Amino acid sequence: MGNWIFLQILLDIFFIVTIGYCVHRFRKEDQFSRKRKSNERKLEAFLVSLERAVREGRQMSASIVEDVESRQQNLAMFTQLMDKEKKALRELLEEVKSAGYNSQSTKQKFQEAWINDKYDKALKLSAEGFSPQEIADRIKLPVEEIEQVLSFRK
Numbered sequence: 001m002g003n004w005i006f007l008q009i010l011l012d013i014f015f016i017v018t019i020g021y022c023v024h025r026f027r028k029e030d031q032f033s034r035k036r037k038s039n040e041r042k043l044e045a046f047l048v049s050l051e052r053a054v055r056e057g058r059q060m061s062a063s064i065v066e067d068v069e070s071r072q073q074n075l076a077m078f079t080q081l082m083d084k085e086k087k088a089l090r091e092l093l094e095e096v097k098s099a100g101y102n103s104q105s106t107k108q109k110f111q112e113a114w115i116n117d118k119y120d121k122a123l124k125l126s127a128e129g130f131s132p133q134e135i136a137d138r139i140k141l142p143v144e145e146i147e148q149v150l151s152f153r154k
Contacts, residue, residue, distance in 0.1 A: 125139070
C-alpha cells in the first residue's frame with residue numbers, strides 16, 4: 001500500500017503540473033491573441049489612413065496634371081498667336097523693303113498710321129509747315145475742308 005500512495009502522490013503532482021502548464025500556456029496564448037488583435041486593429045487603421053493618403057495623392061496628382069495641361073494649351077495658343085504676329089511683321093517688313101522706302105519715309109509712314117483721325121493728321125501736317133494743298137493731297141481730303149479745319153485751330 002505504501003507504493004500505491006506514493007504512486008498516487010506522484011500522479012497527483014503530475015496532473016497538477018500538467019494543469020498548471022496548460023493554464024500557463026492558455027494565458028500566454030490569450031495574451032498573444034489579444035496582442036495580435038490589437039496589432040490587427042492598428043494595422044487596419046494604418047491601412048485606412050494609407051488608402052486615404054493614396055486617394056488624396058491621386059486627386060492632387062490629377063489636379064496638377066489638369067493644371068499643367070491647361071497651361072500647356074495656353075502656351076500653345078500664345079505660341080501660335082506669336083507666330084502669326086511674327087509672320088505678319090515679316091510680311092510688312094518685306095512690303096516696306098520691296099517698296100524701296102528709306103528709313104526716314106518709313107518712319108514717317110508708320111507715325112502717320114498711328115494718328116487715327118484725319119483732322120488730327122491735317123493739324124499735324126500744318127504744324128510741320130505743309131500748305132493746305134499739300135495736306136489735302138496727302139490725306140485725300142478737299143482743300144476747302146482742310147482750310148476749314150485749320151481755321152478752327154486758330
